[in-house]
Amino acid sequence: MAKKLRVLLIRPKYTSLVANLEPLGLEYLAGLAKELGIKCRIHDEFQYPWTFRFRRMCEIIDKGGYNFIGFNANANTVDYINKRAKQLKEKYPHLFIMVGGPEAELNYTEFCKKAVDLVYHDNGLSTLKNIWTQGLATEVFDRQTGICYKRNGRWVIKKKGAPVDCFINKPDRTAFYKGLKKNYIFMKGKYALSKASFSCPFRCSFCYCTKMNSGKYTERDIMEVVDEVEEIRHDKIWFVDDTFFFDADRVRLFCNEILRRGIKKTFMAYSRADFLAANPEILPLAYKAGFRDILVGLEAINDDQLTDYHKQTTRYENITAIKNLHDNNIVCDGLFVISHTATREDFRSLMRFVRENNLLWVVFGIFTPYRGTDAYDRYKDQVVNFRSWRLDGTHITLKPTHMTSFEFMMRYYWIHVLTYPKIMVRTFFGTGYDTKRKGWF
Ligand code: SF4
Numbered sequence: 001m002a003k004k005l006r007v008l009l010i011r012p013k014y015t016s017l018v019a020n021l022e023p024l025g026l027e028y029l030a031g032l033a034k035e036l037g038i039k040c041r042i043h044d045e046f047q048y049p050w051t052f053r054f055r056r057m058c059e060i061i062d063k064g065g066y067n068f069i070g071f072n073a074n075a076n077t078v079d080y081i082n083k084r085a086k087q088l089k090e091k092y093p094h095l096f097i098m099v100g101g102p103e104a105e106l107n108y109t110e111f112c113k114k115a116v117d118l119v120y121h122d123n124g125l126s127t128l129k130n131i132w133t134q135g136l137a138t139e140v141f142d143r144q145t146g147i148c149y150k151r152n153g154r155w156v157i158k159k160k161g162a163p164v165d166c167f168i169n170k171p172d173r174t175a176f177y178k179g180l181k182k183n184y185i186f187m188k189g190k191y192a193l194s195k196a197s198f199s200c201p202f203r204c205s206f207c208y209c210t211k212m213n214s215g216k217y218t219e220r221d222i223m224e225v226v227d228e229v230e231e232i233r234h235d236k237i238w239f240v241d242d243t244f245f246f247d248a249d250r251v252r253l254f255c256n257e258i259l260r261r262g263i264k265k266t267f268m269a270y271s272r273a274d275f276l277a278a279n280p281e282i283l284p285l286a287y288k289a290g291f292r293d294i295l296v297g298l299e300a301i302n303d304d305q306l307t308d309y310h311k312q313t314t315r316y317e318n319i320t321a322i323k324n325l326h327d328n329n330i331v332c333d334g335l336f337v338i339s340h341t342a343t344r345e346d347f348r349s350l351m352r353f354v355r356e357n358n359l360l361w362v363v364f365g366i367f368t369p370y371r372g373t374d375a376y377d378r379y380k381d382q383v384v385n386f387r388s389w390r391l392d393g394t395h396i397t398l399k400p401t402h403m404t405s406f407e408f409m410m411r412y413y414w415i416h417v418l419t420y421p422k423i424m425v426r427t428f429f430g431t432g433y434d435t436k437r438k439g440w441f
Contacts, residue, residue, distance in 0.1 A: 080389070294333065
């Protein structure tokens with residue numbers, strides 16, 4: 001059965017000016033297919049123009065004779081995937097269409113549609129391995145965990161399996177190496193991705209990531225992660241773990257092993273402000289091992305807002321974290337979430353905070369109550385224009401309470417005008433990573 005499958009994995013494109021990244025999730029599926037001897041290709045729409053998307057998809061299917069389609073779903077691609085699934089099913093009635101990815105893991109019922117054959121919401125890929133090896137049959141599905149499928153025309157929803165703490169196979173990074181030319185992170189260059197843990201032990205109200213892996217935080221064996229880093233044929237690696245700097249001993253182990261093996265790569269990772277504020281002694285070692293960027297979910301600049309987000313950090317910790325990073329020549333990429341309750345003064349204070357703390361690299365998102373988060377439960381009755389393509393943190397989905405939506409968006413764009421040119425100028429002059437420098441050059 002496995003030999004007959006021809007799998008096409010599709011990553012739908014969405015608007016993103018700040019990054020075009022490796023399709024790591026699909027590469028794990030491609031790696032599994034490779035291991036099982038199944039012909040598989042990743043069609044990463046980010047590598048192609050916006051035009052003729054459906055035609056291109058059909059041409060690839062025709063040329064490769066694919067009979068199994070796997071869509072990777074994010075919150076902002078739900079409508080697109082359901083639309084494409086319908087079109088594909090009309091054109092190729094015998095095609096088997098599966099939807100997986102973060103949105104399917106959390107909100108699987110969104111894809112329980114006529115044109116879709118299977119929604120994959122399990123933790124890990126063991127169920128997929130079973131399906132690919134045992135066949136696309138109802139009796140096989142009946143024995144699995146974490147999928148939705150149709151039996152006699154009715155959707156059956158199987159419970160998720162246990163949380164996972166490792167991958168069952170390596171990713172096939174062919175798509176990354178092939179797409180390297182177009183890979184970028186705004187002003188930072190090209191990064192390979194790696195994931196060393198699953199989910200997050202914290203519970204910020206707006207956060208999607210903490211709900212993954214059935215809400216259970218687990219870590220991969222750190223030596224296995226070092227092996228992976230060593231194998232990747234690229235010198236810049238971004239750990240997309242929700243918080244890589246969580247266990248100081250584990251971070252130390254990682255850094256020491258990188259140094260011991262003489263691996264010379266540059267790393268970027270997420271950390272929380274409270275960790276960075278409480279563990280400054282780890283940062284010189286992190287720098288030595290190659291960490292140059294730490295993305296910190298600062299989210300807000302006052303304690304009330306941080307409490308409202310259930311962030312469990314304080315303004316003081318945010319400031320200390322930035323200072324500790326800067327003192328160790330590591331860039332703090334400050335991530336902020338702008339609440340729909342922001343006042344004019346809040347926008348001004350945010351800019352003051354950025355200036356006073358010498359934050360150069362910043363990302364501003366608009367508070368979005370994504371389906372599946374605690375924030376959604378709280379705000380689901382108040383959402384406006386909640387169409388999937390708008391769910392990307394750059395659109396208003398809750399009416400601003402202190403100004404019109406138009407003014408809110410103008411202010412949102414304005415804070416980018418105030419911050420992004422400086423990033424560009426400093427990068428141009430080669431001083432973007434000089435954490436002590438204050439000016440434009
Ligand atoms: S925002 Fe960050 S710290 Fe908070 S739950 Fe999400 S991943 Fe964890």
